Amino acid sequence: MHAAMTDSTRCDVVQKVNFPTPRSFFTSFKSDLKETFFPDDPFRYFKTEPHQLGRAKKAIKYFIPVFQWLPNYNFRLFLYDILAGITIASLAIPQGISYAKLANIPPIIGLYSSFVPPLVYSIFGSSRDLAVGTVAAASLLLASTLGDKVSAKDDPALYLRLIYTSTFFTGIFQAALGIFRLGILVDFLSHSTIIGFMGGTATIISLQQLKGMFGLTNFTSKTDLISVMYSVFSQRKEWRWESAVVGICFLVFLLSTSGLKKKKPKLFWVSAVAPMVTLVVGCVFAYVVHGDRHGIQIVGHLNKGLNPSSLKQLNFESEYLPVTIKAGIITGILALAEGIAIGRSFAEMKNYQIDGNKEMIAFGIMNLVGSITSCYLTSGPFSKSAVNYNAGCKTQMSNVVMSMCIMLTLLFLAPLFSYTPLVALSAIIMSAMLGLINYKEVYRLFKVDKFDFCICMAAFLGVVFLSMDVGLLLSVGISIVRALLYVARPGASKLGNIPSSTLFHDVEQYPNATSVPGTLILQLGSPIYFANSAYIKEKITKWIEEEMDVKNSKERDLEHLILDFGGVTSIDMTGIGMLFEVHKNTAMRGIKVALVKPKVAVLEKLMLSKFIDSIGKEFVFLSIEAAVEASHFMLNESKDNKNNTGPSTSTESNIYVTNDNDL
Secondary structure (H helix, E strand, O other), X not given: OOOOOOHHHHHHHHHOOOOOOOOOHHHHHHHHHHHXXXXXOHHHHHHOOXXXXXXXXXXXXXXXXXXXXXXXXXHHHHHHHHHHHHHHHHHHHHHHHHHHHHOOOOHHHHHHOOOHHHHHHHHHOOOOOOOOEOOHHHHHHHHHHHHOOOOOOOOHHHHHHHHHHHHHHHHHHHHHHHHOOOHHHHHHOOHHHHHHHHHHHHHHHHHHOHHHHOOOOOOXXXXXXXXXXXXXXXXXXXOOHHHHHHHHHHHHHHHHHHHHHHHOXXXXXXXXXXXXXXXXXXHHHHHXXXXXXXXXXXXXXXXXXXXXXXXXXXXXXXXXXXXXXHHHHHHHHHHHHHHHHXXXXXXXXXXXXXXXXXXXXXXXXXXXXXXXXXOOOOEOOHHHHHHHHHOXXXXXXXXXXXXXXXXXXXXXXXXXXXXXXXXXXXHHHHHHHHOOXXXXXXXXXXXXXXXXXXHHHXXXXXHHHOOHHHHHHHHHHHHHHHHHHHHHOXXXXXXXXXXXXXXXEEOOOOOOOEOOOOEEEEEEOOOEOOOOHHHHHHHHHHHHHHHHHHHHHOOOOOOEXXXXXXXXXXXXHHHHHHHHHHHHHHHHOOOEEEEEOOOHXXXXXXXXXXXXXXXXXXXXXXXXXHHHHHHHHHHHHHHHHHHHHOHHHHHHHHHHHHHHHHO
């Protein structure tokens, strides 16, 4: 391959490079927008149908997922879904009551929130495995954010109205993100951020349950570690040993069932029904022994009946509008990140795809509907979704079955749960939260990526010692700084030829890779922007100087610089200006510049800016191998010319180097 090339052969290589006519700004901008907001290209899905009615049917199927799976639904699938639905309903009842307690709202609201939203999600949601319900982190975050403005204890009616209003804004925000295809915003919540945030939230929530464990009546509304622990230990005279003993018994029972599930996964249903068993046993125990007389507090009366309308309770007064919008957006982002991440995880296990933007619309609609039907924020909790998956669910019908079970509970069984001891709810919450502290994943982050570990710990420590929203924002801020560092200091490498092959790889990774005589090959693997152009230029200049030092010591000249643009996805005017400067400096040293594999968006800008004309179209190649062959041919041609011209060429070469050193 390194034999001398003829002019015709070199022309054949060059002719294979396609130099398209640069697109107009509108065409290019339209393409970029389509790639950003419609990567799944739904328009192609509609174009395959020639008739308007057929397109309308496909549009309905595309935007409303229930019409995709319902026409093919059968009784065999229903048998799986009904079993899964009943199983997750047994978990939804205690979780609904417990998490409503976390949000400082009436327990019945938790049951309401497990009735209407799952029905809405089964229509608009695209995940077959996600089980809809209330989530602990969002419940506590709502209580923390709204509690700073209105006390749930002093003015419960106003506080509940703000809960509904925050849920309303959550629905608008989530639906807007999905409609305008802005799912990219949720991607700023990295895996490390979510792990740290959930761990910190689980820690604080678990410590807050000491209130129920010790039978305390007064407790702080703050969520930081110091305030929570001070509130616990400053009221030691009010601790009730009876409540603590009952709570420990329930907690041991729940943790033992979780351990059984880990040892024998087929017995997952034991862990799934354990919270319901705890709830029923707790109710019977509190009723028989009159627990309220022994410091064991109970939930109190629960109204029988389905969700009443809460449309007129939405509060848009200017005094409370900022805090409800803030609570709605923060909890909405958290709920989206958790729900979509969980949905994607289970979808990968079953080898199907879910659309993040459709999920946002589904979450938004179910929270909008929920806000006017006496529900508060709902998402896809991991614990319930995992039970749904393990129970063998096949479609979104499992959410419908769960909703019907909750409906029957609201119509006939709600008053029976009025004797539920608060200590049982505390035990249920603590056992669920302990499972969210992922020690193994944190250790893996520490071993694999220290920066990700720092992001995780920033979220964890921020939540534990400051507040939930501060911890979340702190972690996201560090993640953004890391992303900016990647942009400002992109990866670049010097390539060498792997012996006995035509492959070219990083010489640091492959020390046995050899350099090509008279040629320097560099790989750029990042968009070239104003933020990193100076850095890239410095790296290129450094490599050229190092290479020329080596070449001069061996009495050989560096004549060709090959830039692999295969990883450069975009470039701005500052980056183009940097390339012109590199070309000017290399030309002064007698070095020719060649480009390899520039992408169409980059190539168009380089053509419009006349950079391609400045280096010549014959110096743009489809592969590094073709560029090396061409440079080798020109290098041999240059050596032949030097041998034929005699001493004068050598003098010119020396003068050239002298001028370069002076520069």
